[in-house]
Each structure stands twice: as C-alpha cells, then as structure tokens.
Amino acid sequence: MTKTICIRNAAWIIGWSEAQDDHVYLRDGDVAWTGDRLVQVGGRYEGTVDTEIDGRTRLVMPGLIDIHCHPTQTPIYRGFVEEFGDPRLFFNGRQDFRQSFVQDEPAMRASARYGLAEMAAAGITTIVDLSHAYPGWLDILDESGLRVWVAPMFRSARWWASTGQETRYDWSEDMGAAAFAEACEVMDAAESHPNGRFSAMVAPAQIDTCTTELLQQAIALAAETGRTLFTHGAQSYPEFNQMARLHDKSPVAYMDEIGFLGERTIIGHAVFTDEHPWLLWKTREDLDLLAKSGTTIAHCPTIFVRDGTLLHHIGAYMDAGVNVAIGTDTHPQNMLEEIRAAELLARAAAGPRHTSNTARLFRAATAGAAKVLGRDDIGRLAPGAKADLVTFDLDHPQMHPMRDPLRTIVHQAAERAIDNVYVDGEIVVAQGQPTRIDWREAAEALTREQARIAGKAGDIDAIIPLALAYGS
Ligand SMILES: [Zn+2]
Structure with a gap:
C-alpha cells in the first residue's frame, strides 16, 4: 500500500502557481503526498493520512x-x-x-x-x-x-x-x-x-x-x-x-x-x-x-x-x-x-x-x-509533481527574523536550517543528516583517499603550497 504523508499547517510553503507560472509563497497550509507524488500543496488536505508531520515551525520548498x-x-x-x-x-x-x-x-x-x-x-x-x-x-x-x-x-x-x-x-x-x-x-x-x-x-x-x-x-x-x-x-x-x-x-x-x-x-x-x-x-x-x-x-x-x-x-x-x-x-x-x-x-x-x-x-x-531535463514534475511544488522537497526549521536562529523566507535562505541561512529532505516522497536527510550514506564515515574515507593519492603525487606541496607555512 502506498502511504500518504502530510506536513500539516506548514507556516510557509514555496508552492507553484500555474496561473502565475512561477513560485509563490503560501501560508499556513498542508503539503501532502501519496507514494512519490504530491497530492496537496497549500490549503487543507482532507484525505486519509498515514503519517502527519507538524508544519507550524517549518518552511517547505521544492528540492x-x-x-x-x-x-x-x-x-x-x-x-x-x-x-x-x-x-x-x-x-x-x-x-x-x-x-x-x-x-x-x-x-x-x-x-x-x-x-x-x-x-x-x-x-x-x-x-x-x-x-x-x-x-x-x-x-x-x-x-x-x-x-x-x-x-x-x-x-x-x-x-x-x-x-x-x-x-x-x-x-x-x-x-x-x-x-x-x-x-x-x-x-x-x-x-x-x-x-x-x-x-x-x-x-x-x-x-x-x-x-x-x-x-x-x-x-x-x-x-x-x-x-x-x-x-x-x-x-x-x-x-x-x-x-x-x-x-x-x-x-x-x-x-x-x-x-x-x-x-x-x-x-x-x-x-x-x-x-x-x-x-x-x-x-x-x-x-x-x-x-x-x-x-x-x-x-x-x-x-x-x-x-x-x-x-x-x-x-x-x-x-x-x-x-x-x-x-x-x-x-x-x-x-x-x-x-x-x-x-x-x-x-x-x-x-x-x-x-x-x-x-x-x-x-x-x-x-x-x-x-x-524535459520535466514539469520536478523543481516545483504542485499537485501531481514528484514529492522532492526540503523542509527548514523556522526555530533555527539563522531563520530569524522571517520576513521573506527566500531571501533569508539564500542570503543568510543557506543549508544550515534544513531539517528534512525527501526524494520520491522518501526521506534522504533527517534532522540535517543524510540517512542513506553515513556522511561521517564517508568523510573519513575521503580524507584517507586524498592522502593516499597525494602521497603518490610527488612533491604536491611544492605545486600547491599550504595557505600558511608551518611554525618553526
Ligand atoms: Zn564541469
């Protein structure tokens, strides 16, 4: 059975308006999806919901x-x-x-x-x-x-x-x-x-x-x-x-x-x-x-x-x-x-x-x-589009004051206030942390691999000196 998830009463939604042919702000509405597709963006979703998420301190935007x-x-x-x-x-x-x-x-x-x-x-x-x-x-x-x-x-x-x-x-x-x-x-x-x-x-x-x-x-x-x-x-x-x-x-x-x-x-x-x-x-x-x-x-x-x-x-x-x-x-x-x-x-x-x-x-x-990409069902939040979306925690200090969410995100908070990310309706980031790949473990592996390749690269410090010299 495909499940329906609903972010209830999202404080802010960056939704898509067909009439305006652009992203628009929506206030205090639901974002719901069944399986991989959105069924409601803004307003009240009256259908059956399997999982409800409190949206009152959240902003929802397209991935x-x-x-x-x-x-x-x-x-x-x-x-x-x-x-x-x-x-x-x-x-x-x-x-x-x-x-x-x-x-x-x-x-x-x-x-x-x-x-x-x-x-x-x-x-x-x-x-x-x-x-x-x-x-x-x-x-x-x-x-x-x-x-x-x-x-x-x-x-x-x-x-x-x-x-x-x-x-x-x-x-x-x-x-x-x-x-x-x-x-x-x-x-x-x-x-x-x-x-x-x-x-x-x-x-x-x-x-x-x-x-x-x-x-x-x-x-x-x-x-x-x-x-x-x-x-x-x-x-x-x-x-x-x-x-x-x-x-x-x-x-x-x-x-x-x-x-x-x-x-x-x-x-x-x-x-x-x-x-x-x-x-x-x-x-x-x-x-x-x-x-x-x-x-x-x-x-x-x-x-x-x-x-x-x-x-x-x-x-x-x-x-x-x-x-x-x-x-x-x-x-x-x-x-x-x-x-x-x-x-x-x-x-x-x-x-x-x-x-x-x-x-x-x-x-x-x-x-x-x-x-x-030949697609009108990604990059926007509208009924029928893919449930590829991002939620931000409005309680995060970087999200205050919240006069204009898009400017706050782009010019101040960036990814720091992201809590959840969904692709095809499935969670890939929870509370800011990737759920599929263990990011810390991947980071340690990256460090090891960079050191190994650099070790084979001759005097790499002569080609690319460090920003500061070592103290004597
Ligand atoms: Zn390139």
Missing part, C-alpha cells in the same frame, strides 16, 4: 536541481584548487595539479560517496552527475537516494600542458570511440535501473576535446533517444582561442553551426560568449544564438571566480531569453550558496545595469533546470 556537478572530483580536490590557477594559462586549468594528482577508482568512489551525501544535506534532490564512467557508479548513486541524470563523459583528447604556457591536446588513437561506446552502455544501464530515479544524458565532455565527428554522433544519439545533450563550452579564454583558430568562429557559433544547440541542450558554462568584454571579437550574436535555439546554460559562478573569471552578466542572458540553470561544479556543493554567488557576482559584473535577483536565480535552480 534543488544541481544541473552540473562532478562528485568524483570536487570533494577530493579540497585544499588544492581554491587559489591556484596557472597565471601563464590565464589562471585556467591547474594542469600541474591535475597531472600530478591522478585518482584511481577507489578514490573516485570515496569522493562521490562524500559528495552525494553533502548535496543531499544541502537540499539538492536532483543532480546531473558528470563523471567519466567508473565501476560501481550506479550502485553509489542508488545508495544516495537522489534523483540523477547519469552523464558519462567521453572525449577524443585530454588537455596537457608541458610548458605551462599553452594548453595542448593529447588526442587518443580512436578519437574517443571506446569512451563513447562505454558511455552508451552506462546510459542504457541507468535508464533500465529498477529504482526509477535515473535518467541518462549524452555528454561529450568539452567542445574543444571532441572531434566534430564525435560531437555529431552525440547529437544524433540525443535526438534518437530523446536524452538531454550536454557539453562544457565557451568556458575559458584558451578554449575560445582554440575554437577561433580552428573554426574562425566563437565556440557558441561553432556549436550552432554543427547543430549542437537546442531546447534539450545544456552548455556548461557559456561564460566566454562574444559578448564578453575581455574578448576582442568581431560578432555580437552568441546570446541570440543561445536564446533562439532554446539552449540552456549551466551557470556555476564559484569555480570561475576562483580563477578571477566572471560571466558578464547573467541578467543579460536571461533578458535575451536564454534559459539558465545553476550548478555547483566545485566545492562546496551548495546550491543555495551558488544562487547567492550568482546574484552577487552578476552585480559585480554589471554594476547598476544588473537585472538578476533572488527570485530569478531560484527559478533557474529549480524550474529552469527542469525545463531542459
């Missing part, structure tokens, strides 16, 4: 959608990548670190388990996991309880920097054919997984590391299967130069030319469009190409600003009609902090001309992401 994350990498990079881009590579790449700190499969698994628990605790209920396929991947995702778009990355080349002055491309003999075949197997396995929470995404890794032929195979597969298509593109100054040199086009114009853009396409990160003031480029058409094609960009501001890079500016993208979604891409994998960073950095980039705000960016992190 966040992290459109771009790399769980196998980002947690284990902590302490290494926060401050050290290579100045001779426009602060991009950190090739010295990545060429030394090479993860094996146990290290990837430890990083992923930690990262998935971290995301659940931060109110993230859906993720796009961009990883190179590894054994045990789907088992770890299943353990997490999260809803996942499994996006196995494949490519024809990897980046290489031998002189530290130039990004080079080490092309594989088969130009990515084996990686593509492996990714296809993983995508099929994800879609046929019995948990019902997995979908697949076609993910050629980067626009500059894939041959046009490989990208066209990816486009064809996405069209044939109805899967969303993803790549990293227009993401760095060196990459823009590489694409301009090869194709005499901006990366976005190249993607348009080969048919990569579209309503089910995500570009991470489209920072270096031809609008970017640091580029001396002849056209001003990229935002239009993105908007007219219905393409979504995955905006992940924190990792860029670490290198001193700023997208100019996210409000202008939205004003042009580009669909925007938000991702974490790096640590901390905290969408609420990422929304805040997106808003503040848009103001830094645009000054008084900025046009982004908290509501627009929250929408990007929920309904905006759902759109490109």
Whole structure:
C-alpha cells in the first residue's frame, strides 16, 4: 500500500502557481503526498493520512536541481584548487595539479560517496552527475537516494600542458570511440535501473576535446533517444582561442553551426560568449544564438571566480531569453550558496545595469533546470509533481527574523536550517543528516583517499603550497 504523508499547517510553503507560472509563497497550509507524488500543496488536505508531520515551525520548498556537478572530483580536490590557477594559462586549468594528482577508482568512489551525501544535506534532490564512467557508479548513486541524470563523459583528447604556457591536446588513437561506446552502455544501464530515479544524458565532455565527428554522433544519439545533450563550452579564454583558430568562429557559433544547440541542450558554462568584454571579437550574436535555439546554460559562478573569471552578466542572458540553470561544479556543493554567488557576482559584473535577483536565480535552480531535463514534475511544488522537497526549521536562529523566507535562505541561512529532505516522497536527510550514506564515515574515507593519492603525487606541496607555512 502506498502511504500518504502530510506536513500539516506548514507556516510557509514555496508552492507553484500555474496561473502565475512561477513560485509563490503560501501560508499556513498542508503539503501532502501519496507514494512519490504530491497530492496537496497549500490549503487543507482532507484525505486519509498515514503519517502527519507538524508544519507550524517549518518552511517547505521544492528540492534543488544541481544541473552540473562532478562528485568524483570536487570533494577530493579540497585544499588544492581554491587559489591556484596557472597565471601563464590565464589562471585556467591547474594542469600541474591535475597531472600530478591522478585518482584511481577507489578514490573516485570515496569522493562521490562524500559528495552525494553533502548535496543531499544541502537540499539538492536532483543532480546531473558528470563523471567519466567508473565501476560501481550506479550502485553509489542508488545508495544516495537522489534523483540523477547519469552523464558519462567521453572525449577524443585530454588537455596537457608541458610548458605551462599553452594548453595542448593529447588526442587518443580512436578519437574517443571506446569512451563513447562505454558511455552508451552506462546510459542504457541507468535508464533500465529498477529504482526509477535515473535518467541518462549524452555528454561529450568539452567542445574543444571532441572531434566534430564525435560531437555529431552525440547529437544524433540525443535526438534518437530523446536524452538531454550536454557539453562544457565557451568556458575559458584558451578554449575560445582554440575554437577561433580552428573554426574562425566563437565556440557558441561553432556549436550552432554543427547543430549542437537546442531546447534539450545544456552548455556548461557559456561564460566566454562574444559578448564578453575581455574578448576582442568581431560578432555580437552568441546570446541570440543561445536564446533562439532554446539552449540552456549551466551557470556555476564559484569555480570561475576562483580563477578571477566572471560571466558578464547573467541578467543579460536571461533578458535575451536564454534559459539558465545553476550548478555547483566545485566545492562546496551548495546550491543555495551558488544562487547567492550568482546574484552577487552578476552585480559585480554589471554594476547598476544588473537585472538578476533572488527570485530569478531560484527559478533557474529549480524550474529552469527542469525545463531542459524535459520535466514539469520536478523543481516545483504542485499537485501531481514528484514529492522532492526540503523542509527548514523556522526555530533555527539563522531563520530569524522571517520576513521573506527566500531571501533569508539564500542570503543568510543557506543549508544550515534544513531539517528534512525527501526524494520520491522518501526521506534522504533527517534532522540535517543524510540517512542513506553515513556522511561521517564517508568523510573519513575521503580524507584517507586524498592522502593516499597525494602521497603518490610527488612533491604536491611544492605545486600547491599550504595557505600558511608551518611554525618553526
Ligand atoms: Zn564541469
């Protein structure tokens, strides 16, 4: 028997209004679900209830959608990548670190388990996991309880920097054919997984590391299967130069030319469009190409600003009609902090001309992401939608005073006041603690694995010095 759970008399609900086509505040109402689907959002639920939860000191909001994350990498990079881009590579790449700190499969698994628990605790209920396929991947995702778009990355080349002055491309003999075949197997396995929470995404890794032929195979597969298509593109100054040199086009114009853009396409990160003031480029058409094609960009501001890079500016993208979604891409994998960073950095980039705000960016992190995933039943709280939701404890000091819940969450409390998180109506975080993965145990394993890989990485402290010297 499917059970009905009801959060009774929730003080605040961030519900979805069909009429207003947006999130709206609701006061003093019920949020009820039967099995994995919401049956009531706001007002009074009169049906039979199996479990009742007191909502009088709770806020209920839709689970966040992290459109771009790399769980196998980002947690284990902590302490290494926060401050050290290579100045001779426009602060991009950190090739010295990545060429030394090479993860094996146990290290990837430890990083992923930690990262998935971290995301659940931060109110993230859906993720796009961009990883190179590894054994045990789907088992770890299943353990997490999260809803996942499994996006196995494949490519024809990897980046290489031998002189530290130039990004080079080490092309594989088969130009990515084996990686593509492996990714296809993983995508099929994800879609046929019995948990019902997995979908697949076609993910050629980067626009500059894939041959046009490989990208066209990816486009064809996405069209044939109805899967969303993803790549990293227009993401760095060196990459823009590489694409301009090869194709005499901006990366976005190249993607348009080969048919990569579209309503089910995500570009991470489209920072270096031809609008970017640091580029001396002849056209001003990229935002239009993105908007007219219905393409979504995955905006992940924190990792860029670490290198001193700023997208100019996210409000202008939205004003042009580009669909925007938000991702974490790096640590901390905290969408609420990422929304805040997106808003503040848009103001830094645009000054008084900025046009982004908290509501627009929250929408990007929920309904905006759902759109490109082809779903209208996640990223919103409405009857019939999935019961993917987050509750906040309004008694938490960080939630006071409670004039405006969304601003309080994004600009002050972030995940600190989260008590429960549900995916498909099932609890994955209780009283702030992940219930599926033992986060403390995962943290200890992550520490062990980071130390083990760093131990094989030569003099890693010379490549990435500590923030402070040891005292003598
Ligand atoms: Zn990325």
